[in-house]
Amino acid sequence: MFADWPLLSLLVWLPIISGIVVLMVGDRSPQAVRRLSLFGSLLVFLISLLLVTGFDSTTASMQFVERLPWISTFHIEYFLGVDGISMPLIILTTFTTVLVVLAGWDVIEEKVSQYMAAFLIMEGMMIGTFAALDAIQFYFFFEGMLIPMYLVIGIWGGPRRVYATLKFFLYTFLGSVFMLVALIYMYFQSGSFSVLDMHALPLNMTEQTLIFLAFLIAFAVKIPMWPVHTWLPDAHVEAPTGGSVILAAIMLKIGGYGFMRFSLPITPDASHALDWMIIFMSLVAIVYIGFVALAQSDMKKLVAYSSISHMGFVTLGMFVVFMIMANPVGEGGAALALEGAMIQMVSHGFISAAMFLAIGVMYDRLHSREISAYGGVASSMPMFAAFVVLFAMANVGLPGTSGFVGEFMVILASYKANFWIAFIAALTLIIGAAYTLWMVKRVIFGEIRHQEVARMPDLNGREFVIMASLAFFVLLVGVWPDPLAHVMHASIDNLVHHIAQSKL
């Protein structure tokens, strides 16, 4: 019944249209705005579930394809389609947006319509980024989403919001413009902006290296990798809870997605030649940024650094594949690494969203993000404390939670490449446990040192729904990751075959 629907177009434009409607309703009736936004985001989430039911996981080719001429003079197409790599990320986007709308329900009192509209419009743009198969269309959404995020951090952010949002915007913008030039260059080589044509485009080593570096700047800033990560802690700390959630859960994934969709298949030889660099940067992120996280006194900053560290696993998993393939006993390890990276992205989407939402819950009550302002929260908010401990365990990578699956797969695969890479990566299990559990100890447990903490009410119904749904997914992916892995299996196998063949 839904087979002929332009599902992806619907998913891209319905949130944007809902955003415009919400803006037009305006701030005269904030309650109507909230309900409308919730309705819009839920509707989009339900529609996105049709992608799951209609998805054919046996094929690596693009599905739900819509292909129309857009700007024929430049051969730019309106070209949407998903495969096993992008589909889970779209579901993650639609799910997270519902949570963000809920999380801003009574917290945002000023300019409610603009707040909700910004997130709805951003949702459409993020889905567009994941679904776009025309390179310019991808760039169009990739850049476009900076606009609502700039406003979200700047209007509803903390005291240093102007600095943070400008830094966020300019960093990401600077990263992505090089990619634009690279895309234009490839257009003149292949005569088309289609990403699939670019995958097949033969390029010599010099071209590949330069294009790879252009992509690297764009995606390394976005994901973000050490040493271009410095915008992220600032942006996270200053952003309102919803902004942090979207940043951590989805925007960072766009960097990882970009590596898989652009860098690896378009420039396999350059990726191979420069994989040591990415692996090095990933390991630095995993270890060094982990230690940086340990030193934070601001909870949001701590989770932000932990995000960077976890993203190190994603980039490690993606670029360790060449070393695995070079190893004769590495059979099947490449696909394992890539799948691990993907699962890590999805899992981090849930966990980081949960962590930021949990911090948001505390911030709404005490208006402080300092670890030292809390202590003994468990005695005043037992239900909340239970959730936080669960999410903290997931962040550490405890077996049975989603955080374990991805990290374990990446470490296992890295072992087939080089023992020491796996060893250094595995250090995260210790460092991650240290910073996460230490924070939990200082915030949740211990004696109540501040009277305000004792008066903090436990979760209300709305907050409980948010926490419970996230906990559900964290555990589901943790104990039963098969369906998720199954969806991406064919696409990842295809990618492994593609990058195994040199373009030279």
Add this chain to the structure above:
Amino acid sequence: MTLDALNLMPVLPEIILLTLACAILLIDVFMREGQRDVTYGLTQLALVVTSVAVLSGMGMDQRLSFEGSVINDGLSDVMKLFILLITAMAFALSRDYMKERGIQKGEYYLLGLFGVLGMMVMVSSYSLLLIYLGLELMSLAMYAMVAVHRDDIRASEAAMKYFVLGALASGLLLYGMSMLYGVTGSLDIPAIRQAVMAGTASDTALLFAAVFIVAGLVFKVGAAPFHMWLPDVYDGAPTGVTLYLSAAPKIAALAIILRLLGDAMIGMLPDWQTLLIVFAVASLFVGNVVAIAQTSFKRMLAYSTISHVGFILLGVLAGTKAGFASALFYTITYALMTVGGFGLIAYLASKGLEADKLDDLKGLNDRSPWMAFILLILMFSMAGIPFTLGFWAKLAVLQAVVEIDMVWLAVYAVVMSVIGAFYYLRALKMAYFDKPIVKGLQPRSWDARMVLNVNGLAILALGLYPTSLIALCATVFNAG
């Protein structure tokens, strides 16, 4: 001279505009001080009638007329229509502003109309003489317009500066033209093109001619390092006049650049290409970096103009059909954005408040979310962020530059536009993140409101679907 050569149909729009301008001049004499809106209405009517004449003349068989000195091609038609449209928008946006300051004089509209006539002559001219004639007609009208607020010292200074430097630029251009005439023996562009292509003319003299012509042209459009006059003039002139000066004349200037460099001297592309690279690189640098230091929004937009001129020159220097098409597309985009930008300043101004400082934008989102949204569209479009028309304009130019294998120039341009993004974002920071100093907005007349809204929404709509505008610019040059 045969009867056929005297056919006036090809210049009918110009004749109509001239006649109507003279008629308005006569009518305006009988208007009292409070009745300038009549002159305004008639001026808009004249622009509409002229547009209709241009539209009805499109697709005329006769491409060349007046013994080859007037050309009517796709380029001239498209440019004339946009010049008329943008000018009408500028007049609509400036009306309240001029009225509040007591400078809504008949002269403002009449000089404006004669300036438009000059632009139309420039666009259609196909011989050196006519190019110069049109340019001077336009420039003289604009010098006087800057001084329309006679008692304002800054405006008078701006007018003086504009006049002296404009005359210098005209002198340079004229000198170059005379040398070109001397070595090729003709004033007509096709004949010059053939002489240049044939290589019979002296190289040294041609090179000299090219240098002076290019210098004169970039002086006129305000490319760095010949940009010194531009911020002072745009800032010093009353905003209503800046609206007029900054937008439509750039389209006409592009016309003569394309006729002179892209047509007459296309045979020496490598020579003027090198020159234009220097000017484009300098303009992108000055326009984007110096703008950061500005506290005046109006002056910031003036510097932003310089950087846009840099982008337009990038399109021209590609020297390909796609490059010229991208320059045309960028110029039209620029004109729409700029008329919106300065129009917004005029819109936010009130009696006694110029609203031209960045601080005046503070809290615009609280004062009027809709106007803040228009500002948002304009700023992101100028910065070249997707979902706005400005992105496609930059993309078109970058494509043209990459196509001629000047990837480094494209990389330089995008890095500069990142630097430029900073000050556009700062304007938005004032409007969205800061608390308002004053409350509410001055009520504005319906035409200004409509023009500003339609302009902003058009930039957004064309940002989503620029297909027809891009195709139009490409077909003008048979490119794509």
